[in-house]
Amino acid sequence: xxxxxxxxxxxxxxxxxxxxxxxxxxxxxxxxxxxxxxxxxxxxxxxxxxxxxxxxxxxxxxxxxxxxxxxxxxxxxxxxxxxxxxxxxxxxxxxxxxxxxxxxxxxxxxxxxxxxxxxxxxxxxxxxxxxxxxxxxxxxxxxxxxxxxxxxxxxxxxxxxxxxxxxxxxxxxxxxxxxxxxxxxxxxxxxxxxxxxxxxxxxxxxxxxxxxxxxxxxxxxxxxxxxxxxxxxxxxxxxxxxxxxxxxxxxxxxxxxxxxxxxxxxxxxxxxxxxxxxxxxxxxxxxxxxxxxxxxxxxxxxxxxxxxxxxxxxxxxxxxxxxxxxxxxxxxxxxxxxxxxxxxxxxxxxxxxxxxxxxxxxxxxxxxxxxx
Amino acid sequence: xxxxxxxxxxxxxxxxxxxxxxxxxxxxxxxxxxxxxxxxxxxxxxxxxxxxxxxxxxxxxxxxxxxx
Numbered sequence: 202x203x204x205x206x207x208x209x210x211x212x213x214x215x216x217x218x219x220x221x222x223x224x225x226x227x228x229x230x231x232x233x234x235x236x237x238x239x240x241x242x243x244x245x246x247x248x249x250x251x252x253x254x255x256x257x258x259x260x261x262x263x264x265x266x267x268x269x270x271x272x273x274x275x276x277x278x279x280x281x282x283x284x285x286x287x288x289x290x291x292x293x294x295x296x297x298x299x300x301x302x303x304x305x306x307x308x309x310x311x312x313x314x315x316x317x318x319x320x321x322x323x324x325x326x327x328x329x330x331x332x333x334x335x336x337x338x339x340x341x342x343x344x345x346x347x348x349x350x351x352x353x354x355x356x357x358x359x360x361x362x363x364x365x366x367x368x369x370x371x372x373x374x375x376x377x378x379x380x381x382x383x384x385x386x387x388x389x390x391x392x393x394x395x396x397x398x399x400x401x402x403x404x405x406x407x408x409x410x411x412x413x414x415x416x417x418x419x420x421x422x423x424x425x426x427x428x429x430x431x432x433x434x435x436x437x438x439x440x441x442x443x444x445x446x447x448x449x450x451x452x453x454x455x456x457x458x459x460x461x462x463x464x465x466x467x468x469x470x471x472x473x474x475x476x477x478x479x480x481x482x483x484x485x486x487x488x489x490x491x492x493x494x495x496x497x498x499x500x501x502x503x504x505x506x507x508x509x510x511x512x513x514x515x516x517x518x519x520x521x522x523x524x525x526x527x528x529x530x531x532x533x534x535x536x537x538x539x540x541x542x543x544x545x546x547x548x549x550x551x552x553x554x555x556x557x558x559x560x561x562x563x564x565x566x567x568x569x570x571x572x573x
Numbered sequence: 574x575x576x577x578x579x580x581x582x583x584x585x586x587x588x589x590x591x592x593x594x595x596x597x598x599x600x601x602x603x604x605x606x607x608x609x610x611x612x613x614x615x616x617x618x619x620x621x622x623x624x625x626x627x628x629x630x631x632x633x634x635x636x637x638x639x640x641x
Contacts, residue, residue, distance in 0.1 A: 289640045298631050303638060311640025418606060425640070435641055 203236060213451060216527040218516040226269060226531055253547075254507070254535070261546035264449070265534045272557075273446055273534040279553040280444035282432040286543045287315050287322065287347060287403060289425045289437075296422040299381075299413045306413060306421075310351075311437045313383050313410055314541035315427060317347070318401035321394070322543070328428040343392025347403045347427040350387045355379050355415035379415050384408035386425070403427065406542025440549055442539040449533035450509040454501060456524040457491045463501035466525075469515035476504040507535070600627035 215222035228238045250266040265273060292307045299306070328345040331338030339345055361375040372379045383405035390398055413421065432439030452474070458466045459480070467475040477499040485496025492500070511529070516522045538546045597610040602619035603626035609619050611627070618625055 292638045292640050294636045294638060296631065296633065303636060307638035307640050418601075437640070
C-alpha cells in the first residue's frame with residue numbers, strides 16, 4: 202500500500218524553466234506493480250469534490266477536484282459545442298441602404314446572442330436544412346423557427362437640418378434612429394410560441410449591441426429566422442463566451458527566501474500569491490534553523506496559489522530558482538464558464554453534465570445492441 | 574454563401590408604372606438628395622436644384638442571406 206504523500210506527489214505536474222514534466226496521469230490499472238487503480242464508484246464519490254469560487258449570473262468559477270482530464274475536457278467541449286441556443290440563421294433583406302453591406306450586416310446579425318424562455322427553447326425542435334440526402338429539409342414551422350423583424354429608418358430631428366448648417370456635428374442632436382441597436386429587433390411570435398414564450402420572449406441578451414449606423418434617408422428592413430442550433434455547427438450557437446479550465450498551480454518554497462530576496466520573489470508573482478511574514482524570535486534563535494540570525498527580517502510565504510498565472514518569472518532569477526519548485530495539481534480543474542445570456546453559468550455546467558450522461562447512455566445502448 | 578432569390582414579380586421594383594413608354598424610374602439627386610422620377614428621353618437633371626448627377630435607388634427585391 203502506498204502512502205498518501207506518494208499519491209499526492211504523483212498528482213503534481215512539474216513546471217521547470219523550459220520543460221513541463223510528469224504530464225500524464227498514472228492512476229490506471231497495470232501502471233504500478235501491486236496497486237489496483239481500477240475505476241471505482243465509491244472511491245470516486247469519496248474523493249470527488251466541487252468548490253465554487255464565484256457564481257455570478259453569467260460568469261462563474263468553480264473547481265472540480267479528483268476527476269480525470271478526459272472527463273473535465275469533455276465537459277468543456279460540450280459546453281462550447283453542444284449545449285443548444287437560438288441564433289439568427291436565415292435573413293431576408295428587403296431593404297438596406299446603410300453603409301454596411303448586406304452580407305456583413307447579416308453576418309453580424311447571426312452573431313448577436315439571443316435569449317428566451319428556457320422551457321420554450323427545450324420545446325423547440327431542430328431545423329434540418331436541405332442537403333444531398335434530404336433535399337427538402339424541414340419546413341418552417343412555429344416549433345422550429347422564431348421570426349424576428351428589424352425595421353428602422355433614420356430621419357432628421359425637428360430643426361436638425363438647421364442645426365447642421367450652424368455647425369452642429371453631434372448625431373444625437375441631429376438625427377433620429379441613427380444608431381441601430383440589438384433592442385430594435387422585434388420578435389414576432391407565431392402559433393404555439395405565443396404561449397410558450399409569453400413570459401420570456403425571444404430577445405437580444407444584450408440590448409445595447411450596436412448593429413449599424415444610419416444617416417437620414419437610410420433604412421434597414423429585414424426579416425430574420427432564428428433557429429435552435431449547437432456550437433459544433435457554428436460558433437454563434439455556442440452558449441458560452443468562454444468555457445475553460447486550468448490546473449491549480451502549486452508553489453513549494455524549498456529553502457527559506459529572506460529579506461530583499463523575499464520581496465523580489467513576491468514581485469515575481471501576481472499580487473496576493475506570495476506574502477511576507479516576519480521571522481519570529483523562536484525561529485531566529487533555533488539551533489540549526491535556516492532562519493538563524495535573521496530574526497525580525499521578512500520571509501516569503503505562499504498565500505494563495507489560485508491567483509498564480511504560472512509565469513515562471515521566479516525561475517529566471519539565479520538567487521531564487523533553486524529555492525522554489527513550481528507545479529500544478531493534475532486533478533484539480535479550475536473551471537471558468539462565461540454565459541452569453543441564454544443560460545445561467547452554473548446551469549450551463551449542469552446542462553453539460555446532462556448531455557454527457559445522455560451520450561454515455563447512448564453508447565451503452567449501442568454496445569448492448571452489439572452484444573445481442 | 575448567399576442564396577439569390579429571383580424576383581417574384583417581373584416588374585422592376587424601382588419603376589412606378591410599367592406601361593411601356595410612360596414608365597418612370599426614381600432616382601436620388603446627388604446634390605440635394607431629392608427624389609427625382611424620370612421618364613425615358615427626359616434630360617438627366619434634378620428638378621429642384623438642376624444638378625446633373627443622379628443616383629439609382631437600391632432595388633426593392635428581397636435578397637436572402639445565411640447569417641454565417
